[in-house]
Structure formats: structure tokens, C-alpha cells
Amino acid sequence: MDGSTVDTVARSDERSTPAWALRWLSRTGVYVRRNPVAVGFGVLVLITSGMTGGLWGLEVSDTLGWGAASLLTPSMWWTMATSLVIPDSTVDAVLSVLLALTALAVAERILGSARTLISMAVTGVVALFVGAAVQVLLSGTPVVSAAATRATVLDPAIVIAGALMAASGLAGALWRRRIRIVALAIVGMFALYAGDVDSWYRLIAALTALALGLLFARDVPRRPWHRSSTRETRSLVATIVAVTGLGPIAALIAGGGRGPLSLVATSFAQFDQEIVNRCEAQYVRACDHQFALLVTRGVGPALLAIVPLVLLLVAAWGLRSGRRVAWMIAVGVNAALAILATVSVIFGEVFFADPVDGAAFEWALWVISTIGVPVGVLVTLIVTRHRFQVRAPWAAIRALWITTGTAFVMCTLVFLLVESLFPRAFSVQPRVADLFVEAVRRFIPPVFLQGIGEPPYPHRGAALVVYQWIGVAFWLIAVVAILRLYRATSRPVGAAGESATLYRSLLRRGGGTLSFIGTWRGNEQWFSDDLQAAVAYRVVNGVALAVADPLCVPSRASDTLREFAEFAIGRGWTPVFYSIHDDYLPAFADMGWHVASVGEETVMHLPELEMVGKPWQKVRYPLHRAEREGMTAEWTSWRALTPAMTSQIAAISEQWVTDRELPEMGFTLGGMEELTDPDVALLLAVDADGRLRAVTSWMPSWRDGVLVGWTLDFMRREADAPNGVIEFLIAKAALLMKEQGLEVLSLSGAPLAEKPLADGEVAPDPTMLSSFLAWLGGVLEPVYGFASLFRFKSKFHPAYRTLYMAFADPVSLPAIGSAVARAYVPDASPREYVALVRNLLSGPSPTTTGGHR
Incomplete structure (x- = not known):
């Protein structure tokens, strides 16, 4: 086969391979x-799990694991290696591989390959020796089972946890805190609740890695980093509450668990086997309840039993954002659990018959886990209560009560109806009073009904299904309603008119070319304590989008950004600055925030403007042609227009919207409503017959109370208007503004656009975010023509000013992206969304590629 044939075959194979497969292979190779x-x-x-059988569900030999015997038997030194690379089950193998490809990859990105290997080796060896030494020391203790001291360890996650925690020492402040809190919470939870030997070895490795991480970072300078102490406290408290909710669930999954706090899991089981066994010898009132739980057990009752734990997890989610209602839920559940456990001890419903062989110690652990932990969480919540003051508006609270109340009534009626229709499903004919009592009990987790008598219960059929699931259905509705309440936040109380007036006064003192956007409807204004700085923002789905540059003197820029971030965080919002100029990038760098380009603003500096030479031919030609044809440009305002002229503007705008059948965008793009502002100027193109052919609007910018420039906003023309009419209006505006001695004309921003590279300039390496934004711009181009609009503005040879989005946490990007999308298209109808999707799939549309608004 000659060379040309080989090339032909290679090209043929390349063509036959799908593009997505080639991209996947390329990304896999990079990874x-x-x-x-x-x-x-x-x-x-x-490989090791496949060879030893663990991957296929076979039992792995204990001789491959490490334990107390390995420490006492030097000939078993090789188990030090096998115990850290061989998983003991299918689940362990799958999780270990996934953790290696995610958590260990994160650690390697931070530490580098060499330090990652060192971290794995050091933390693994220390964990094995310390863990085995503890097993040897506890082997003679009666309160620790012999099985625990003889157990061997087979767990690759030990070294993964060690490497990740070591990497936290070199991570940025945000990720350092996040890695340590989450990782320690997870390994600590499994150690305290599940209690298997592997969990304790992982905890030892993680604690060892903390010291190793500090050693790695001893010569690394720490950049000043701003973070709200309020958010820090909220995250820590939320983590504590989440662990107390997840811990018993982990213990239940582990078959009851063997950790020191695992005894609390028995409170959330479907029934208490210990009491059932005692009832065989002696009847007590609690036997009725336990036998009923035993007979009616199933998935539904199991879910109802863990409702308190689910509520703790729901509360933890809300505590992250400072929600008052989440704080109340956490306090209520922990108080109820602590009171219930205390009452059980006082009345002797919980006891350990024989104090010999560690029963007394087991009783003490039960008291700590069931009373001490909830009380400790309660104290923490009470001490930090001032951090959780984010309240929902009364309308949202009323909606919560109406939803849960209606759900309770409807579920109760369904229960009564079904149980009345199938009385033969009961072993004993239920009375009406029995059904009403049991209807209420169906919504209460079994843990709160210990010792209370049990009415008749069903054995089969629809009656049993409703009996098992009606309470679960109610709590599902309640949880969804609570999560929806988390999205509603009361706005600061104040006079909207006074805020708008103060904002405009600061705007006249000095603002950016886009700062006038802050006056638009839908935006609110935040002010510093001395009322000398302001930020315009709007809240969408819990994200506070601060739009355009803040209004403040340059020396206060950093403090203004920080104070607004504190303000937003204090109300449970995620602060984001959108359409910010590069003047503020140093302040964001000091705060440790991330920035991403979200568009380009095109600016014409008027003092140097000269529309001469060949480069300006594309502008001079439509300008001179329009003037020859009798077209005039009228500089005016909405209030000065005649009713006939305002009707023509409305007709042009309505025709533009109707032709596209697409959702009209807002947020940083003005519409008809913004034209009526008394500070906004209009420039109209009127033909020789007095007919309005195009309209543009201009937002002012001031410095020290003096007008210094205008920014183009609204830009629309008649469908049959002459070509070049928008170029005519912009050129006339530039010439008029130069005559008036103004400094700058901004053609506003083009979303998702990228400025052309200067000669010799090299494009920066693409990031995941920049690649996504580039893809999004390409997808939206056939619909909204952002790139076409940007190319249109380039005719005027402007200077380019990049617009940025600044945010604190990359993990919040999905929520931020959703909020920005909702801000741009807040009121789209279903028909418009369908049209949007259809246009995205069909490609460029004749009505959208011109770039004119």
C-alpha cells in the first residue's frame, strides 16, 4: 500500500468518525x-478489584487487608499496600474509581502530580499505623466489640481523602474552606454514625493531611481575601445541622451503624426490634405501637420515620442563605427530639437491662447521641440566631400556610374516605373515633408516638396503601412548599421615590456610560450608610444582579463593592456584578472574586472624531444620501412629541416585536417604557413627507453635574425604511454631540461579543466559562444577532471597552446563568419560548440578521 493510499484511508476513517466522538477522544486525552x-x-x-473479585460482588480475602494483626506481624508488611488499592465490594470499587477521577483529580490540579503521590503515601501510611495502634489499644476494652478490633481495612478512599485534604492547604481561600468543611463533615459523619473501621481510618488520614497541607503551604503568600463572616457562620451551622440529619440515615443504611452516635438511628427505624423482643416476655403499652409498626412496615412507613431527618436537611439548605424559617425548623426539630428522648429516659421507656459488659457505657452513648447532640445543636442555633434574619414576605408565608393546610385537610379526607370504604381490611372493626385519631397519627413520625396506644390498623389492600403513604404525601408537599418559600425574600423597607431621586442625584455627580440603566423599572437601589455611594440591582431567583458600574468616587470603589456584597449576603442572596468596566477589576482581584467577559461596549471619543478618509466611507455614504433625499434628524424628548409622533414610534416598535415572534429582551436593553424618562433624549429620522422612519434613544452621563456624553439604547426602524437610516441617525448624533462639546458617545454594549484582536495581540487561553459563553453567543446569533449588531457598530471605528461579570463562587454559575437569562427575558409567553426554540433549531432568520433594533 503506497503513501497516497494510506492518506486516503486515514481521511476516510476521519470522515467516518462522528464529530462528537472525536471531541470526546480529544477531551479525554487532555484529561x-x-x-x-x-x-x-x-x-x-x-484492575485490583477485578482480580480479587470485589468488582463482581465476590468476597475479598481479609488477608489482603490491614489491621491490628498486620501491625503485630512484620511478615504481613505487604498488606500496607494492598489495603490502600483494593476495594472490598462492588459499591466500594465504583465509588473509589469515581472519587479518583473527581476528588483526586482536583487534588492533583492543586498539588501537582509529585505532591499528590507524596500526600497519598504519607497520609495512607500514617492512617494505617495510627489506626492499627488504636485497634490494639482497644482490644482489651469491654465496651468495644472484638469484631471491631479484629477488623481489617480495604479502602482506597483513605488515600484519596488524604490527598484532597492536603491539597486544601494550597487551594484558594474559598475552596480551602469548602474542601475542609465538606470533607471533614463527610468523613466525620461516617465515623461517628456508621462507625465502620474504614471510616475511622479515613478520618485519621484526613486529619493527618491537614498538617501536611500546612507544611506544603508554609512558603506560599496568602492573598488578602474578603469573605463575609455572616456567610462563613451560616455555612458552618448549616453543615452541623446537615450532619445531624445525614448521620442517622448513614447509620440506618449501614444496618444500624457501630459509631458512638449510631444509637440515635434506632429512633428513626420503622419499629424497635428491642422492644418487640421484650414484648414477647412482658406486655406494656408500647407493645401495641411496635406491633402495629411491625405489621404495617414498608417503604412508606420507612420514609415517614425519617421525616425529622429530612426536615433537618431542608433546614440546613435554608440556613446556608440565612433563612429565618429554616432556623425555626431546625430549632423545632432538635427541640422536639431532645424533649422526646428526655421524656423517654424519665419514664423508663428506654433502658439497658444489664450494666455489665459495657451496657452502662452504651446507655451513656445513647444519652449523648439522642439528647446531647440535639441540645448542642440548639445551643449553636440560639447563639448564632442573629445570622439568620432573612425573612420571606407575608404573601409567601400565607401561601405556605395555605398550601400545607390544604394538603393536610385533603390528605385527611382521603384517608378517612378510603379507610371507611374498606373496613374489612382491619383485624378489628374500627370505630369512627379510631379513624379520626389514626388520621392524625398518619402524619406523625413513629419516633414521636412511642408508648402511645395504637388503634386498629389495616392488613391489606387500598386501606393499607393509604395507611402507609398518606403521611409521606403530605410531608412531600410541605417540603416542596418550604423550598419554594426559600426563594422569596422581603425587600428593604423604604420609599421608592426617595431612592430613585437620591440615585439620580448621585448619577449627576458622576457615573459610567451605562449607569443610567440603574434608573429603569425592575431595578432597586442600595446606598452606603452615608448615602454617598449607590449600586443598582435586581433580585432574580435569589441572585442579586448589580447592573453597571457603582456610583461612587474612585477612591471608594473597593469599599462600595464589598459593602454591597455584604448587604446581599446578609439577605441570603448571591451577589453578582454585571456589565462592569475594567476600572473595577483590581478591587475584585483583592476580594478574590472571579470575572468573565460578557460583552463589549463600543465608544466614540468625540473631540478626536473626524469622518474623513476611506475607512469612514460606509458611514458618509448613507449620511449624505439621506440628506439629499430630504431626511432630517430631530433631537427631542418624549414629552415634546405630538400624540401623532408617539403613536408612530409605538407602531414601529410593535411591528418590530410582531415580526420577530421572539421574546423581547430587557435588563440592560431598554424598550418603549424607557423612552418616556424625562432625562432620555430621542433622535428621530423623518423623511421629506414628515413620516417617521426610525427612532433612537440616548441615555445621559454626567460628571460633577455637567453633561459629558450620551449612550445609545433604543434603536428601531420601519420595516420598509431606506437602507442606512440607522447609520444616518448615529452619524448625525455624533456630529451634533461634538458641536456641543461633549466628550463621549457610547454605542452601548453588545452581549456575548468579543472585540477584535490588535496587531500582535494573542487571544487568551479559553476557559470552561469562556468556551461556554462563546458557544452560547453562537447559538443565540441566529435569533438575536448580537454579533451582527457588534459588526454594525464597528463601522463607526469605536474604541472597545470590555464588559465583565464578577462573582465570588464558580459553583454559583448555574444559578447566576439562570438568573441572567430570566432578567433578560422575564415575561416571555409560552408562544414566544416556542418561537425561540424553533429559531434556534432552524438557523438564521431574515428578520434577525440585520442587527438593527
Whole structure:
């Protein structure tokens, strides 16, 4: 086969391979090159688990694991290696590989490959020796089972946890806190509740890695980083509450658990086997309840039993954003659990018959886990209560009560109806009073009904199904209603008119070319304590979008950004600055925030403006042609227009919207409503017959009370208007503004656009976010023509000013993206969304590629 034939075959294979497959292979290759240790360790775990049978569900030999015997038997030194690379089950193998490809890859990105290997080796060896030493020391203790001291360890997650925690020492402040809190919470939870030996070894490795991380970072300078102490406290308290909710669930999944706090899990089981066994010897009132739970057990009752734990997780989610209602839920659940456990102890419903062989110690652990933990959480919540003051408006609270109340009534009626229709499903004919009592009990988790008598219960059929699931249905509705309440936040109380007036006064003192957007409807204004700085913002889905540059003197820029961020965080919002100029990038860098380009503003500097030479031919030609044809440009305002002229403007705008059948965008793009502002100027194109052919609007910008420029906003023309009419209006505006001695004419921003590179300039390496924004711009181009609009503005040879979005946490990007999308298209109808999707799929539309608004 000659060379040309080989080339032909290669090209043929390339053509036959789908594009998505080539992209996937390319990205996989990049991932492997960047994370050789993570990928290699994942492959090693996969191979060892396959060879030993753990991957296929077979029992792995204990001789491969490490334990107390390994420490006392030097000939078993090789188990030090096998115990850290061989998983003991299918689940363990799958989780280990996934953790290697994610958590270990993150650690390798931060530490580098060499330090990652060192971290894995050091933390693994220390965890094995310390863990085995503890097993040896506890082997003679009666309160620790012999099985625990003889257990061996087979867990690759030990070294993964060690590497990740070591990497936290070199991570940025945000990710350092996040890695440590989440990782320690998870490994600590499994150690305290599930209690298996592997969990304790992982905890030892994680604690060892903290010290190792500090050693790695001893010579690394720490950049000043701003973070709200309020958010820090909220995150810590939320983590504590989440662990107390997830811990018993982990213990239940582990078959009851063996950790020191695992005894609390028995409170959330479907029934208490210990009491059932006692009832066989002696009847007490609690037997009725336990036998009923035993007979009616199933998935529904199991879910009802863990409702308190689910409510703690729901509360933890709200505590992250400072929600008062979440604080109340957490306080209520923990108080109820603590009171219930205390009452059980006082009345002797919980006891350990024989204090010998560690029963007394077990009783003490039960008291700590069921009374001490809730009380400790309660104290923490009470001490930090001032951090959770984000309240929902009364309308949202009323909606919550109406939803839950209606759900309770409807579920109760369904229960009564079904149980009345199928009385033969009961072992004993239920009375009406029995059904009403049981209807209420169906919404109460079993843990709160200990010792209370049990009415008749059903055995089969629809009656049993409703009996098992009606309470779960109610709590599902309640949880969804609570999560919806978290999205509603009361606005600061104040006079909207006074805020708008103060904002405009600061705007006249000095603002950016886009700052006038802050006066638009839908935006609110935040002011500093001395009322000398302001930020315009709007809240969408819990994200506070601050639009355009803040109004403040340059020396206060950093403080203004920080204070607004504190204000937003204090109300449970995620602060984001949108359409910010590069003047503020140093302040965001000091805060440790991230920035991303979201568009380009095109600016004409009027003092140097000269429309001469060949480069300006595309502007001079439509200008001179329009003037020859009798077209005039009228500089005016909405209030000065005649009713006939305002009707023509409305007709042009309505025709534009109707032709597109697409949702009209807002947020940083003005519409008809913004034209009526008394400070906004209009420039109209009127033909020789007095007919309005196009309209543009201009937003003012001031410095020290003096007008220094105008910014183009609204830009629309008649469908049959002459070509070049918009160029005519912009050129006339530029010439008029130059005559008036103004400094700047801004053609406003083009979303998702990128300025052309200067000669010799190299494009920065693409990031995941920049790649996504570039893709999004390409997808939306056939619909909204952002790139076409940007190319149109380039005719005027402007200077380019990049517009940025600044945000604190990359993890919030999905929520931020959703909020920005909702801000731009807040009121789109279903028909418009359908039209949007259809246009995205069909490609460029003749009505959208011109770039004119």
C-alpha cells in the first residue's frame, strides 16, 4: 500500500468518525495528560478489584487487608499496600474509581502530580499505623466489640481523602474552606454514625493531611481575601445541622451503624426490634405501637420515620442563605427530639437491662447521641440566631400556610374516605373515633408516638396503601412548599421615590456610560450608610444582579463593592456584578472574586472624531444620501412629541416585536417604557413627507453635574425604511454631540461579543466559562444577532471597552446563568419560548440578521 493510499484511508476513517466522538477522544486525552496520577490510580483500583473479585460482588480475602494483626506481624508488611488499592465490594470499587477521577483529580490540579503521590503515601501510611495502634489499644476494652478490633481495612478512599485534604492547604481561600468543611463533615459523619473501621481510618488520614497541607503551604503568600463572616457562620451551622440529619440515615443504611452516635438511628427505624423482643416476655403499652409498626412496615412507613431527618436537611439548605424559617425548623426539630428522648429516659421507656459488659457505657452513648447532640445543636442555633434574619414576605408565608393546610385537610379526607370504604381490611372493626385519631397519627413520625396506644390498623389492600403513604404525601408537599418559600425574600423597607431621586442625584455627580440603566423599572437601589455611594440591582431567583458600574468616587470603589456584597449576603442572596468596566477589576482581584467577559461596549471619543478618509466611507455614504433625499434628524424628548409622533414610534416598535415572534429582551436593553424618562433624549429620522422612519434613544452621563456624553439604547426602524437610516441617525448624533462639546458617545454594549484582536495581540487561553459563553453567543446569533449588531457598530471605528461579570463562587454559575437569562427575558409567553426554540433549531432568520433594533 503506497503513501497516497494510506492518506486516503486515514481521511476516510476521519470522515467516518462522528464529530462528537472525536471531541470526546480529544477531551479525554487532555484529561489524562492533566491528571496522570488520578487516572492511573483509578485504573489500578479497577484492575485490583477485578482480580480479587470485589468488582463482581465476590468476597475479598481479609488477608489482603490491614489491621491490628498486620501491625503485630512484620511478615504481613505487604498488606500496607494492598489495603490502600483494593476495594472490598462492588459499591466500594465504583465509588473509589469515581472519587479518583473527581476528588483526586482536583487534588492533583492543586498539588501537582509529585505532591499528590507524596500526600497519598504519607497520609495512607500514617492512617494505617495510627489506626492499627488504636485497634490494639482497644482490644482489651469491654465496651468495644472484638469484631471491631479484629477488623481489617480495604479502602482506597483513605488515600484519596488524604490527598484532597492536603491539597486544601494550597487551594484558594474559598475552596480551602469548602474542601475542609465538606470533607471533614463527610468523613466525620461516617465515623461517628456508621462507625465502620474504614471510616475511622479515613478520618485519621484526613486529619493527618491537614498538617501536611500546612507544611506544603508554609512558603506560599496568602492573598488578602474578603469573605463575609455572616456567610462563613451560616455555612458552618448549616453543615452541623446537615450532619445531624445525614448521620442517622448513614447509620440506618449501614444496618444500624457501630459509631458512638449510631444509637440515635434506632429512633428513626420503622419499629424497635428491642422492644418487640421484650414484648414477647412482658406486655406494656408500647407493645401495641411496635406491633402495629411491625405489621404495617414498608417503604412508606420507612420514609415517614425519617421525616425529622429530612426536615433537618431542608433546614440546613435554608440556613446556608440565612433563612429565618429554616432556623425555626431546625430549632423545632432538635427541640422536639431532645424533649422526646428526655421524656423517654424519665419514664423508663428506654433502658439497658444489664450494666455489665459495657451496657452502662452504651446507655451513656445513647444519652449523648439522642439528647446531647440535639441540645448542642440548639445551643449553636440560639447563639448564632442573629445570622439568620432573612425573612420571606407575608404573601409567601400565607401561601405556605395555605398550601400545607390544604394538603393536610385533603390528605385527611382521603384517608378517612378510603379507610371507611374498606373496613374489612382491619383485624378489628374500627370505630369512627379510631379513624379520626389514626388520621392524625398518619402524619406523625413513629419516633414521636412511642408508648402511645395504637388503634386498629389495616392488613391489606387500598386501606393499607393509604395507611402507609398518606403521611409521606403530605410531608412531600410541605417540603416542596418550604423550598419554594426559600426563594422569596422581603425587600428593604423604604420609599421608592426617595431612592430613585437620591440615585439620580448621585448619577449627576458622576457615573459610567451605562449607569443610567440603574434608573429603569425592575431595578432597586442600595446606598452606603452615608448615602454617598449607590449600586443598582435586581433580585432574580435569589441572585442579586448589580447592573453597571457603582456610583461612587474612585477612591471608594473597593469599599462600595464589598459593602454591597455584604448587604446581599446578609439577605441570603448571591451577589453578582454585571456589565462592569475594567476600572473595577483590581478591587475584585483583592476580594478574590472571579470575572468573565460578557460583552463589549463600543465608544466614540468625540473631540478626536473626524469622518474623513476611506475607512469612514460606509458611514458618509448613507449620511449624505439621506440628506439629499430630504431626511432630517430631530433631537427631542418624549414629552415634546405630538400624540401623532408617539403613536408612530409605538407602531414601529410593535411591528418590530410582531415580526420577530421572539421574546423581547430587557435588563440592560431598554424598550418603549424607557423612552418616556424625562432625562432620555430621542433622535428621530423623518423623511421629506414628515413620516417617521426610525427612532433612537440616548441615555445621559454626567460628571460633577455637567453633561459629558450620551449612550445609545433604543434603536428601531420601519420595516420598509431606506437602507442606512440607522447609520444616518448615529452619524448625525455624533456630529451634533461634538458641536456641543461633549466628550463621549457610547454605542452601548453588545452581549456575548468579543472585540477584535490588535496587531500582535494573542487571544487568551479559553476557559470552561469562556468556551461556554462563546458557544452560547453562537447559538443565540441566529435569533438575536448580537454579533451582527457588534459588526454594525464597528463601522463607526469605536474604541472597545470590555464588559465583565464578577462573582465570588464558580459553583454559583448555574444559578447566576439562570438568573441572567430570566432578567433578560422575564415575561416571555409560552408562544414566544416556542418561537425561540424553533429559531434556534432552524438557523438564521431574515428578520434577525440585520442587527438593527
